[in-house]
Structure formats: structure tokens, C-alpha cells
Amino acid sequence: MIDGFWFPFFVFLGACGAAAATGAMFPPGRWYVQLNKPVWVPPNWLFPVAWSSIYLLISFAGARIVHLEGSGVALMFWALQIAFNTLWTPIFFGLRHFRASLIVMAFLWLSVSSAMLAHFYVDVYAGLAFVPYFLWVSVAGMLNIAMYRLNPNIKPLKPADLD
Amino acid sequence: MIDGFWFPFFVFLGACGAAAATGAMFPPGRWYVQLNKPVWVPPNWLFPVAWSSIYLLISFAGARIVHLEGSGVALMFWALQIAFNTLWTPIFFGLRHFRASLIVMAFLWLSVSSAMLAHFYVDVYAGLAFVPYFLWVSVAGMLNIAMYRLNPNIKPLKPADLD
Numbered sequence: 001m002i003d004g005f006w007f008p009f010f011v012f013l014g015a016c017g018a019a020a021a022t023g024a025m026f027p028p029g030r031w032y033v034q035l036n037k038p039v040w041v042p043p044n045w046l047f048p049v050a051w052s053s054i055y056l057l058i059s060f061a062g063a064r065i066v067h068l069e070g071s072g073v074a075l076m077f078w079a080l081q082i083a084f085n086t087l088w089t090p091i092f093f094g095l096r097h098f099r100a101s102l103i104v105m106a107f108l109w110l111s112v113s114s115a116m117l118a119h120f121y122v123d124v125y126a127g128l129a130f131v132p133y134f135l136w137v138s139v140a141g142m143l144n145i146a147m148y149r150l151n152p153n154i155k156p157l158k159p160a161d162l163d
Numbered sequence: 164m165i166d167g168f169w170f171p172f173f174v175f176l177g178a179c180g181a182a183a184a185t186g187a188m189f190p191p192g193r194w195y196v197q198l199n200k201p202v203w204v205p206p207n208w209l210f211p212v213a214w215s216s217i218y219l220l221i222s223f224a225g226a227r228i229v230h231l232e233g234s235g236v237a238l239m240f241w242a243l244q245i246a247f248n249t250l251w252t253p254i255f256f257g258l259r260h261f262r263a264s265l266i267v268m269a270f271l272w273l274s275v276s277s278a279m280l281a282h283f284y285v286d287v288y289a290g291l292a293f294v295p296y297f298l299w300v301s302v303a304g305m306l307n308i309a310m311y312r313l314n315p316n317i318k319p320l321k322p323a324d325l326d
Binding site: 002008011012014015016018019021022025026027028029030031032062065066067068069071072073075076077078079080082083084086087090091093094095096097100104107111157158159160161162163 | 238249
């Protein structure tokens with residue numbers, strides 16, 4: 001079972017589920033609606049579509065290489081990107097901490113770039129499956145920078161101090 | 164460089180850094196202080212000490228096996244555990260969503276157990292390095308259940324609805 005494709009595919013998809021759960025648990029809401037956004041901001045419906053596709057693709061990538069010799073470094077970067085991916089949403093939507101979200105985004109972009117290259121090194125289809133993620137996270141990074149610049153007066157929340 | 168021990172060690176430690184950042188960004192604060200806790204709750208100073216030790220140990224485990232043949236499944240579970248680890252703190256301290264935090268904790272416990280077994284299968288020292296994590300997350304799970312039972316009236320926060 002564990003030697004095949006589907007068991008690893010669903011384990012990787014489970015890890016993506018942790019990242020996706022942040023989107024469900026920390027939804028944009030009316031705070032996000034009233035933020036200043038650049039004219040080129042993607043439409044709202046595109047975000048869940050893009051992320052769902054990306055999670056399926058990178059689960060495919062992981063499952064494709066998990067049993068191949070020399071896949072360790074690629075899987076290490078797979079682990080790195082999912083940790084930073086899971087971190088971003090709570091920082092941005094949960095804390096509204098724009099500066100910290102930019103730092104996390106920079107690490108996410110670096111980890112996705114590294115994961116894409118490392119997957120290409122092991123298997124071309126696995127590498128290709130990371131390309132949409134790389135492109136999307138590049139757009140997300142530019143959007144994060146634009147939001148930071150266009151909303152200079154956002155105060156981070158401090159949930160620990162709320163009653 | 165990437166073929167040695169230290170480069171992978173620091174990449175895994177970077178992934179742990181994403182999980183650790185949730186502890187710094189979503190600190191317990193006074194809300195946590197006034198919660199009902201079981202008599203056996205570990206002292207506050209033990210939490211950062213335990214987590215720092217665990218992060219060093221599992222980074223060692225990952226770096227030890229990353230270049231070994233057949234380490235793919237273990238690294239897959241390494242990725243799974245760090246995603247759920249990063250998710251737990253924002254759900255508990257950021258949203259105060261006890262029920263969701265219990266579900267995340269169950270997945271975290273399963274993923275740490277699987278990672279420990281899979282690391283033992285590849286390398287005994289890597290497996291041993293996961294044992295303190297397994298024990299600690301078992302305690303954390305029992306603590307999470309106790310907190311849920313002892314604080315039945317906690318209302319989850321909805322950061323999206325705050326102004």
C-alpha cells in the first residue's frame with residue numbers, strides 16, 4: 001500500500017489540508033473587503049481554485065518522487081514550503097501583521113523555488129507540477145507587497161490581549 | 164554542501180522555525196493565564212525548552228536520513244507533522260477554537276507517531292530523535308483534552324469580524 005502512488009498522494013494531500021485549513025479558519029471577511037488593493041488584484045473566486053489545483057499538483061509531485069532514489073532533498077524542501085505556507089494565512093488574516101507576513105512570504109517564495117528546482121532534478125513531471133505554485137506564489141508575493149504599501153495604517157491584532 | 168549534514172539540518176530547522184514562529188506570534192497572554200488547567204499542567208518555562216529541544220532533535224533526524232536510500236516515506240511524514248504543528252497554535256491561541264484545536268492535535272499525534280515509526284525503519288538514531296517529540300505531543304494532547312473539558316464556555320474569536 002505504502003509502496004504505491006495513492007497512499008503517499010493522500011498523505012501529502014493531508015499536509016496540504018493543514019495549510020488549506022488556515023484559509024477556512026482565518027477567512028478574509030469584511031476587514032479584507034475594505035482594504036486598498038492594486039488594480040490587478042485577482043478576483044476572489046480565483047484564490048480557492050488556484051490553491052486547490054496547486055495542492056493537488058504538489059501532492060502528485062511528492063507521491064511521484066517519494067519512492068525514487070535521491071529524492072530526499074526534494075522532499076526536505078517539500079516539507080519547508082508546507083510549513084511556511086501554513087504559517088502565512090494566520091499571520092496575515094489572523095494577526096493582520098503585514099510586515100511579518102512579508103517576511104513569511106519571502107521564505108515561502110524561496111522554499112517553493114527550491115522545491116521546484118529540487119523536484120526537477122529528480123523527475124521532470126514532479127518539477128513541472130511545481131511550476132503553477134511557483135508562478136502563483138510570485139503573484140501572491142507581489143500582491144502582499146502592494147497591500148503593505150497601499151495600507152500603511154493597519155494595526156496588527158493582539159488576540160492574547162482580548163478578553 | 165547539500166550532500167553533507169549541516170545544510171539539510173538548517174533547512175529542517177528552518178521548517179521548525181515556521182512552527183516555532185506561531186508560538187512567538189500567538190503568545191498565550193493573559194487570556195491563557197485565567198483558563199482552568201489540570202493540576203498536572205507542566206510549568207510555563209518547560210514549554211519553550213521542550214519545543215526547542217524537539218526542533219533540534221527532529222532537524223537532526225531529518226538531516227541524518229535525507230541522503231539515505233528509502234528515506235522518502237519518513238520525510239513525507241516529517242512534512243506532514245510540521246504542517247499540523249504549524250497549524251495548532253494559531254487555532255488554539257489565535258482563534259481559541261478548542262474543538263478545532265483537538266482535531267488538529269489528533270492529526271498531529273498521528274503524524275508524529277507515523278514519522279517516528281518511519282524514521283526508526285530507516286535509521287535507529289533518527290527514530291530515537293523522534294521519541295521525545297512523541298512523548299511531548301502525547302502530553303500536549305492530554306492537556307488539550309483537559310483544557311477543553313475544564314473550559315466549556317470559551318467562545319472562539321472571529322478576527323475577520325473585528326474592525
